Amino acid sequence: MSQPAKHQYIxxxxxxxxxxxxxxxxxxxxxxxxxxxxAAIIESRCIVCGSCVKVCGRNAKMYSFSIDKxxxxxxxxxxxxxxxxxxxxxxxTDIADYKAFVGMIRALGFNYVNEVAFAAELVAxxxxxxxxxxxxxxxxxxxxxSIVSFVEKHHTQISASLAPIVSPMIAMAKVLKTIxxxxxxxxFIGPCIAKKGEIERKEFQHLIDEALSFVELRRMFSEKEITxxxxxxxxxxxxxxxxxAIFPISGGMLQTVDLQEDFVKGEIVVxxxxxxxxxxxxxxxxxxxxxxxxxLLCCNGCIQGPGMSNNEQFFNKRKSISNFxxxxxxxxxxxxWKKDLELFRKLDLSRTxxxxxxxxxxxxxxxxxxxxLMDIGKNSTDDELNCGACGYDTxxxxxxxxxxxxxxxxxxxPHTIIKLHNYIQELDVTNKNLESTRAxxxxxxxxxxxxxxxxxxxxxxxxxxGVIIMYSHILLDEIDPSSPVFRDMxxxxxxxxxxxxxxxxxxxxxxRSKVYFERINVNLIVKDSxxxxxxPPNVKLLIQVRTKDxxxxxxxxxxxxxxxxxxxxxxxxxxNGGTLxxxxxDNFETEEMLLExxxxxxxxxxxxxxxxxxxxxTTKTNGQGTGLGLPIxxxxxxxxxxxxKVETNNDPTKGATGSSFIVTLPRKSTDEDALKKQQN
Numbered sequence: 001m002s003q004p005a006k007h008q009y010i011x012x013x014x015x016x017x018x019x020x021x022x023x024x025x026x027x028x029x030x031x032x033x034x035x036x037x038x039a040a041i042i043e044s045r046c047i048v049c050g051s052c053v054k055v056c057g058r059n060a061k062m063y064s065f066s067i068d069k070x071x072x073x074x075x076x077x078x079x080x081x082x083x084x085x086x087x088x089x090x091x092x093t094d095i096a097d098y099k100a101f102v103g104m105i106r107a108l109g110f111n112y113v114n115e116v117a118f119a120a121e122l123v124a125x126x127x128x129x130x131x132x133x134x135x136x137x138x139x140x141x142x143x144x145x146s147i148v149s150f151v152e153k154h155h156t157q158i159s160a161s162l163a164p165i166v167s168p169m170i171a172m173a174k175v176l177k178t179i180x181x182x183x184x185x186x187x188f189i190g191p192c193i194a195k196k197g198e199i200e201r202k203e204f205q206h207l208i209d210e211a212l213s214f215v216e217l218r219r220m221f222s223e224k225e226i227t228x229x230x231x232x233x234x235x236x237x238x239x240x241x242x243x244x245a246i247f248p249i250s251g252g253m254l255q256t257v258d259l260q261e262d263f264v265k266g267e268i269v270v271x272x273x274x275x276x277x278x279x280x281x282x283x284x285x286x287x288x289x290x291x292x293x294x295x296l297l298c299c300n301g302c303i304q305g306p307g308m309s310n311n312e313q314f315f316n317k318r319k320s321i322s323n324f325x326x327x328x329x330x331x332x333x334x335x336x337w338k339k340d341l342e343l344f345r346k347l348d349l350s351r352t353x354x355x356x357x358x359x360x361x362x363x364x365x366x367x368x369x370x371x372x373l374m375d376i377g378k379n380s381t382d383d384e385l386n387c388g389a390c391g392y393d394t395x396x397x398x399x400x401x402x403x404x405x406x407x408x409x410x411x412x413x414p415h416t417i418i419k420l421h422n423y424i425q426e427l428d429v430t431n432k433n434l435e436s437t438r439a440x441x442x443x444x445x446x447x448x449x450x451x452x453x454x455x456x457x458x459x460x461x462x463x464x465x466g467v468i469i470m471y472s473h474i475l476l477d478e479i480d481p482s483s484p485v486f487r488d489m490x491x492x493x494x495x496x497x498x499x500x501x502x503x504x505x506x507x508x509x510x511x512r513s514k515v516y517f518e519r520i521n522v523n524l525i526v527k528d529s530x531x532x533x534x535x536p537p538n539v540k541l542l543i544q545v546r547t548k549d550x551x552x553x554x555x556x557x558x559x560x561x562x563x564x565x566x567x568x569x570x571x572x573x574x575x576n577g578g579t580l581x582x583x584x585x586d587n588f589e590t591e592e593m594l595l596e597x598x599x600x601x602x603x604x605x606x607x608x609x610x611x612x613x614x615x616x617x618t619t620k621t622n623g624q625g626t627g628l629g630l631p632i633x634x635x636x637x638x639x640x641x642x643x644x645k646v647e648t649n650n651d652p653t654k655g656a657t658g659s660s661f662i663v664t665l666p667r668k669s670t671d672e673d674a675l676k677k678q679q680n
Contacts, residue, residue: 009048009064009196014038016060021411023052023061024391028274028298029154029358032391033406042406045358047149048194049298050306051274063193063306066210067220070187073209074109077185081112083172083208085190086120086241087248089324090303090317091214091310095228098324103231105189108220112176113234116190117241119172121341124244126165126349131292138284139163139293142351143247145198146298147277153358155281161294166204166351168247169195173207175239175344185209189217191248191305194298203352213307239340242332245325248302249318272297364403372399376415389413436645462503469496515555515639517669522550522584522593529563538577546585552593553669558636565629566597566661573601573659592642593667598660603650612646641666 017038024032024039031045032052039060041052052061073080082105088098095101105113123143130139142148142163151159166174173186188195188211199208212220221227269291271280277296283289299305303317310317373395378384384395390411392398401407410416472493479486523545535541570580578600585594604612613634637644648659 008041008043009193010041010046010050010053011062011064012038012040013060013062016058018058018060019411020057021389021391022055022057024407025388026051026055026274027391028278029150030360030392030397030401030406033401034408034411044356045153047146047153047298048197049146049150050193051298053193053306054304063213064196065216065219066196066212067216070210070212070216070220073185073187079111079180079183080109080185080187081114081176081180081237082108082110082187082189083114083116083119083169083176084236085169085188085192085248085302086115086117086245086325087191087302087305087308087321088189088214089245090248090312090320091191091308093310093312093317093320097228097233098328099233099235100228100231102236103233104221104226104228105217106234107226107231108224110187112180112184112237114172114176114239115236115241115244116168116172116188117244117247118239118340119175120168120244120247121242122171122175122344122347123165123168123349124247125341125345127163127293130163130165135292137161138291140284141293141295143167144297144299144302145192145194147296148353149194149197150277150298151281152353152355155285156355156357156359158281158285159353159355161284162353164350164352166349167198168244169198170204170207170351171347171349173204174347174349177207178344178347182206187212190214191302191308192299193305193307213305215307215309218309238336239344240332240337242329242337243325245328246321249321267292268295269293270295273300274298360400360404364400368403369396369399372402372409376409376412377418385414387414461499465496465499465503469493469500472496515558517553517555519551519553520556520559522547522552522595525554525556525559525563526582526584528556528560529567532560532564533567533571535580536571536577539571539574540577540579542579542581544581544583544585546583547593548586549667550584552665552667554640554665555636559640559665562633562636562663563595563597565633566663569629570597570599570601570659570661573599573603575601578658587664590664591667593665595663595665596660597663598658600656600658603657604646604648604659605650609646609648637663637665641669 019034019037019039021039024030028049028051029045029047031042031047032039033042034040039052050063053063084105088101092098092101095104102113120143127139127141138161140147140151140158140161140163142165145167148162151162169188169190173188176184176186186208188199188208190211191214193211193213195211198204199211269280269289271277271294277298280289280294280296284294300314301318303321304314373379373384376395376399378395378399386394390398390407390413392401392407395412398407398412402409472489476486476489476493479489526543526545530541567580574580579598581596581598583594583596583598585596586592587594612630614631634644642663642665644661644663646659646661649655649657651657
């Protein structure tokens with residue numbers, strides 16, 4: 001576990017932080033920034049309220065423990081006193097009698113155990129005097145050190161309204177110094193970790209030596225195996241408290257001295273928790289609230305402090321405080337209590353403040369903020385959801401934090417989700433393209449292998465076939481047409497010529513033919529290709545030319561052969577009629593031309609789709625096709641450094657059936673390129 005720096009009361013355990021932004025969301029001072037992928041505390045802005053500690057479900061936010069320092073005090077110092085916050089009644093509900101609790105603290109080695117509740121009564125009387133002597137002034141209570149820091153650092157303009165009265169903890173330290181002398185060492189025990197910072201303020205130094213949370217106290221009990229059954233119960237050391245034990249709940253100070261909380265007149269405002277205190281201080285700063293006293297607690301009462309381990313319901317804790325106060329007050333020696341109050345009311349419980357402006361710079365350019373908002377997808381105010389998922393109340397605040405280096409764009413959950421969806425879509429497209437490329441590579445490897453075989457067969461058969469054709473023609477010329485063998489010889493000649501065409505097709509498929517490139521208008525190629533086919537009356541022809549430059553370098557005759565074969569196949573796929581669509585358009589990304597031939601026929605099965613470019617594979621009946629049409633087309637297109645792909649649907653339940661053959665051709669080629677193709 002990483003150790004905190006000096007005076008860094010709250011720190012981050014880096015390997016536990018998962019960037020849920022709950023700490024930022026709960027921090028009233030926004031004293032947290034995302035640094036190297038971790039939510040780090042901005043020490044200068046932190047008010048040590050511990051909100052981040054309370055909300056972190058993974059215990060990534062921790063606070064400094066003082067157990068070792070307290071043990072050293074108990075070991076080395078002759079007199080050490082423990083002053084215990086009145087919220088102990090809400091924490092140690094598992095201990096039946098508070099006197100047993102006092103005995104447990106004494107068993108740790110403390111010489112004295114006193115109630116901070118007594119000093120709370122002194123402080124409450126000071127507030128009563130302050131309000132009575134200054135009826136025209138407005139004051140903010142200063143019992144909560146986090147509230148003091150919050151005003152000093154983030155509401156500097158109203159720091160003059162902080163009541164110049166010490167907290168009950170400091171007041172109790174002054175009481176003990178008066179009783180036992182300046183050399184006594186004092187340890188505060190309570191629910192608040194901000195007290196660790198309060199005791200180090202310059203004007204309070206040497207009053208209190210260490211501050212323990214209730215969590216730390218429980219650990220010390222556990223380490224020494226101290227339980228309520230193993231100790232001698234005892235009363236707190238005098239002076240004893242009366243109503244001051246009610247201090248830790250909301251409005252407790254008012255009840256201590258019977259101040260009336262008059263909400264109708266608005267003279268007293270009581271607020272607790274992040275949302276209430278930030279709202280009250282902002283409205284007061286802006287001049288919207290007019291009251292005599294703002295009684296503020298950073299937590300929802302001290303019974304909800306970050307240094308508590310008791311997770312009971314709020315109202316159960318509140319009830320425990322009320323019951324404890326009533327029981328204790330009923331048994332209190334009233335006369336002695338009043339004498340003690342009178343004796344110590346003369347103590348100087350005044351204090352000063354040190355404004356330390358940590359407000360976010362306001363000179364940020366509005367254009368820069370708008371730019372950041374656009375970067376996170378907030379192009380208008382309607383896009384600003386203000387969902388708070390990033391930890392900031394508004395998208396605007398998030399943008400300002402980004403510009404100040406305290407936040408990142410990725411913290412915006414809606415923006416991140418949209419980016420994630422886009423990445424998934426892009427990945428899906430990439431996967432589909434990869435799968436298509438793999439299929440094409442597999443097909444190319446298979447066709448290349450067959451092409452080599454076809455080229456070898458064509459080469460071996462071509463020479464003897466040429467001899468057969470030559471001599472069959474000579475014999476046919478020499479035979480009398482009236483001879484009975486003339487028709488037989490004629491059939492031999494026809495079939496030999498047919499074999500020659502088949503061999504020519506094999507050579508084309510194997511890319512062994514010469515390509516003569518010339519600059520040609522694609523419209524002419526389409527027109528000449530259509531002349532080679534007979535269009536049935538029930539087939540509608542639709543031609544769409546959407547290219548800005550119709551010129552392309554190719555072999556005219558071979559490309560006519562490609563398109564005419566595709567037209568014939570399309571017509572044959574529509575025996576009951578349909579639409580033959582020819583589209584010519586540009587591919588601006590690759591500077592290529594696309595020739596698309598689409599039919600509304602029956603579509604192509606998956607089995608046929610996988611084998612359609614194989615030589616001699618055909619779905620036609622015997623005698624109606626050689627299975628070389630598409631392989632030849634494939635060979636011609638490849639010789640033009642182009643590509644051909646097929647999109648088809650033969651399932652009516654998935655939409656309109658039909659097929660599209662898309663031929664991609666580079667606009668420019670060279671004889672050198674063609675020569676290389678021939679050599680390959």
